[in-house]
Amino acid sequence: MVLYHHRFHKNLFLVQALVQDAQTHLKSDNEIPSMCPDVCLVNFYTSTGRLGLHQDRDESPDSLRRGLPVVSISIGDSAGFVYGYTRDEDQLREVVxxxxxxxxxxxKSRLVFHGVKTVFQDSAPPQLLQESMLRPGRLSLNFRQF
Ligand SMILES: O=C(O)CCC(=O)C(=O)O
Ligand SMILES: [Fe+2]
Known part of the structure; x- marks a missing residue:
């Protein structure tokens, strides 16, 4: 229990450090505010798993108004992640x-539409599968501040 607690706190610092790192790479007119994560949404996708286009807007009005970021960490198989400023399928961009x-x-991008279009089967690093108990598929950890 103590170990879990310790690790959990380490993850929160990791998320804050990731945001800080991103901030150093952005121009000041494109800012991402700092946040203190208190929610972690975990998704597991099998090779046929998908996530339809949506906005993340379950957080508090204050969190959304301030544009507090969503930090998503991908583990396992690669995925085609689509995003855009409207629901228009033709305007979506995709990143693997x-x-x-x-x-x-x-x-400014806090309410971007996004989704997971494809999971690329058997694309996880072999070492990860050997050294962990992760079953085939993709795990995503989504940290936010409510
Ligand atoms: O799996 C991902 O990378 C995205 C997850 C997501 O958008 C969500 O849980 O709201
Ligand atoms: Fe989302």
Whole structure:
């Protein structure tokens, strides 16, 4: 229990450090505010798993108004992640998220539409599967501040 607690706190610091790192790479007119995560949404996708286009707006009005970021960490199989400023399928852009990738959206982009279109079967790093108990598929950890 103590170990779990310790690890959990380490993860919160990791998420804050990831946001800080992103901040150093952005121009000041495209800011991502700092946050203190208190929610972690965990998704597991099998190779046929999908997530339809949506906005993340379950957080408090204050969190959304301030554009506090969503920090998403991908583990396991790679996935085609789609995003856009409208629901228009033709305007969507796609990025492949690989195991270990971190995706952050906040500030002006906090309410971007997004979804997971494809999970690429058997694309996880072999070492990860050998050294962990992860079953085939993709795990995503989504940290937010309510
Ligand atoms: O799995 C992902 O990378 C995205 C998850 C997501 O958008 C959500 O849980 O709201
Ligand atoms: Fe989402």
């Amino acid at each position: 998220l690989e195991s270990g990738d971190v995706l952050i959206f906040g500030g």
